[in-house]
Amino acid sequence: MHRSRSVRHMPAIGAVVALSAGLLTATVPAAHAASGATLPFTSVEAESATSTGTRIGPDYTQGTLASEASGRQAVRLTSGQRVEFTVPRAANAVNLAYSVPDGQSGSLDVYVNGTRLTRTLPVTSKYSYIDTGWIPGAKQHHFFDNSRLLLGQNLQAGDKVAFQSTGTQVTVDVADFEQVDAAASQPAGSVSVTSKGADPSGNGDSTQAFRDAIAAAQGGVVWIPPGDYRLTSSLSGVQNVTLQGAGSWYSVVHTSRFIDQSSSSGGVHIKDFAVIGEVTERVDSNPDNFVNGSLGPNSSVSGMWIQHMKVGLWLMGNNDNLVVENNRILDTTADGLNLNGNARGVRVRNNFLRNQGDDSLAMWSLYSADTNSSFENNTISQPNLANGIAIYGGTDIAVKNNLVSDTNALGSGIAISNQKFLDPFSPLAGTITVDGNTLVRAGAMNPNWNHPMGALRVDSYDSAINATVNITNTTITDSPYSAFEFVSGGGQGYPVRNVTVDGATVRNTGTVVVQAEAQGAATFRNVTASSVGAAGIYNCPYPASSGTFTLTDGGGNSGWNSTWSDCSTWPQPGQGNPDPDPNRNLAKGRPATATGSQDVYTPGKAVDGDANSYWESTNNAFPQSWTVDLGSSYAVRRLVLKLPPSSAWGARTQTITVLGSTDGSNYSTVVGSSGYRFDPATGNTATVSLPSSTNLRYLRLSVSANTGWPAGQFSEVEAYLTS
CATH class of the missing domain: 2.60.120.260 (Galactose-binding domain-like)
Structure with missing residues (x-):
């Protein structure tokens, strides 16, 4: 059962209360190149393309379309308007992130070098506009969706691809251009699902054929040839088998519940196909997930395209030594992946996640601790309700070399937290390593707190943080509010201890570099900041009588030595510093x-x-x-x-x-x-x-x-x- 989204009940404090190398190259500084996934596509923002439409944003206001867009900007097209991208690399396929008004569907005409293709790109609001009224502070969200198309021809860098509205208003966000390899061939000795009666047209129910192929291929490979396969119920009892497709653009399984099992002996390997669901709302009691439960020890998931699920992987039970790598997880109404206790030696690496309705990647140490597990070299864009990466408890956890951008509403880019949600919970212990991460436009105004959450948050929500938390080599750029936040989000004043921040570059943070709202201590070394909005430090613990937060200067710090003086007010972005452009038109591009x-x-x-x-x-x-x-x-x-x-x-x-x-x-x-x-x-x-x-x-x-x-x-x- 999926947990309900975290709700921060912290009262107001007075009035206070290729984005990586090869990805989103139009907007990412070179300093970010070491973080994030190595991806098979290059993304181009619509606002950097040529368009006859209207640019929207930038905007950081919860519940607005631009605030959920990549880069907080997008281009709105009305009928007959177009946006034309310059192809950045050799490509024969494109995936487009877009939004249409609620209740509408339609298509975009596609032009390559001025010639209209016979195929159109479908667009729909079917999987968007999610309401989660049981989550305090949530507004309608999840405005964007993704649609992909094989272009049928090989393009080179410099070619032009245009999308034109044919009647429905479409807001175009970002285009991913990719050179898709030819479909793979069937491995020798494998059992094809079509040999067991699966229908590659997508018309028939292929559920039993998949089950029969899995039973026949124990210890071997189940082959999913190119085609569309419809499953009407989930698979279970999956163990000691490889499920392999011809590639995620060719072999497509249509189901909202792929694997649902509470245990497995393991040895499950899932690779190289797509699973696309039909989840149009979030129902936490439903297992509407690509994987729900357990794959068992020594399993792997790789090369997958996972879309329109509630959760990509909601993992309980024994998943020791699981490897999840090189996948795309798009448009989930809740988490992208959650290690829900009992995860030992799990590696989640080199994945791309976009448009999650909860934490994109999470570890939650319910029932027992997640131990010696890591999130490494992942690229996360546009989680629209919660955090990019969240660690809720656990022992000896690592978050390394990830790239997180454009978080919204109830989340930070990275959260290291003792928020338990349910018992029994295993608080943070051992050493928590947060190294080499890049956070861009991360952090958000929390409507439950009436003040913001920082780009990187350490949160003693339900108990004191006694683990050793080492935050090293961090880059934080364009945070709308603060860079580092230390808080007891449950309002109980639990301390945050044993934190070291060593090596960080902070640029263009909206308010402060350090937002300290809990008792405790942290040491800062080699943290440099530029273009700070209000002051270097906001140090106002809550409750006020709970004790102070001590910042120890370990040397090498610069650009953030001032302190916000008034704990009765929260600084507004840019307050206290000269406006970087006092002559700018405040209304331009605004909603x-x-x-x-x-x-x-x-x-x-x-x-x-x-x-x-x-x-x-x-x-x-x-x-x-x-x-x-x-x-x-x-x-x-x-x-x-x-x-x-x-x-x-x-x-x-x-x-x-x-x-x-x-x-x-x-x-x-x-x-x-x-x-x-x-x-x-x-x-x-x-x-x-x-x-x-x-x-x-x-x-x-x-x-x-x-x-x-x-x-x-x-x-x-x-x-x-x-x-």
Whole structure:
């Protein structure tokens, strides 16, 4: 049975409360090259491609589409719009991460070097928009999905692949380009599932054929030829056998429950095919998993494509010396993999995980300790409810050379924790090694705490941390809040002890380098920081009477020696430091909505940076309002309102009221109703000065009249900190 998602009940403290080498090369600094998996594909972000669509983001706000996107940005396409990628390497296949509005499905036309393919790429919301109302702090999430296509031709670096919307609005996030090898041949002496009656068309039920092949191949290989195979119930009693396919792009098993067994004598090897499920919601009592239970000792899982499950591998019982490597786990509604106690000598390495609805990789020491096991060289992108990697208890655990990016809501990039969830639980013990990891845009605002979780969190949630925790050679880049957090997340004030942070590079952290909220101690050596948002250290243990957290300077530290002075307030990103770009337009690319819009003249056109495109409200229906979420509260001093500069736009006056809100619910008038003249002779621009007392996150413009057209119209709305 799957546990319910961790819920942090810590009360507020006053008011405080190839991303690797070859992956996502458009956005990853060279310093990250040593971390993460070596992958067979290269990813390109849509926001770095050529597009006629609208860029959304960046955004770190829980529950928004851009906040769940890779790089916190994506490109929205309406009908007829396209995004064109330059192929970064030889490729004959592509996997696309995308989102469509809830309840919709459709397809994208695919063009290669300007020629439309006969095949289209299907897109659907079927596996997205997950609600987990029983998890406090959760909002609807899991907005993205993945769809793949063999292109039928070999492309070279520099070729162009475009995706064009054919009617359904599609938000394109990232494209993975891959050179897929030819299908493998059947191993000599293996038992083919088709010889036992399996239907490679996917029409018939192949469950019994798989069972018969497994029974016949004991000690040998079950061969899954190219094709689609439908299983209607799970397999059990799987032991002493290899299940092998022709490759994960060719041999595809369709089932939401592949193996479900509580024990096995082991020697199970699963390799080189895909298992794609039909899980459209998260039901924790259902074993809707690729593997549920145990494969037994000395088993392995490799070269698999696992998608649309609740959990990839939920492992209980004896899984000693299991190796899980070179797999892709995509679009799970809960964990990617969870070692649920009794794991000894397990190695999880060189896997790629994207779009998990809980921890992407977790060890949970329930009933007995996970021991001498490791997560190494994995690449994790976009866990949208919990942590990238979570270690809940265990003895002598290693987390090494992983790359984690874009965590959301209730999670950190890496969490080392004594949160038990259930008893009996084995707290952290021995030596916990956290080495060589890279965390990018990791950490999130926890709605249950009313303040954030850091990119790397050490958490004495339910008991004191007495293990030796060595955090070495870490790179933390663009954390929206803090880099390292030490906390007793259950609010009981348990100490965090025996922690050493040695060798870390922190760049562009939004608030602080060290967020200390528990009693205890840590030693820091050779930790360098640059572009720190507010201060080096926030040291405010909770409860306040629980004791202090001692930071020992072991030498070699630089760039973070200041301390946040007010424990009654949590620093906002950038607070206390000069803004790196005080003249930037705060509204550009931010999520925009309106009470109505006309045809293709949608709200986002007013923040897309293109003065020739525009929002137009529903006609003949004043008043109409347009709203933008700036992402954080700002002391906005000036608005610049634009209409297209073309002389075809005659002069007009719009009557506008400016309103503001800090929570998106309660709005107050900032500037009362007034007429603003737009004249193409002077650039079709109007400037609005805001009072010095203004502080808002949500900016709303209410239009009650327009002398030139019976609707509200803006081609750009710009918001600035400067007067």
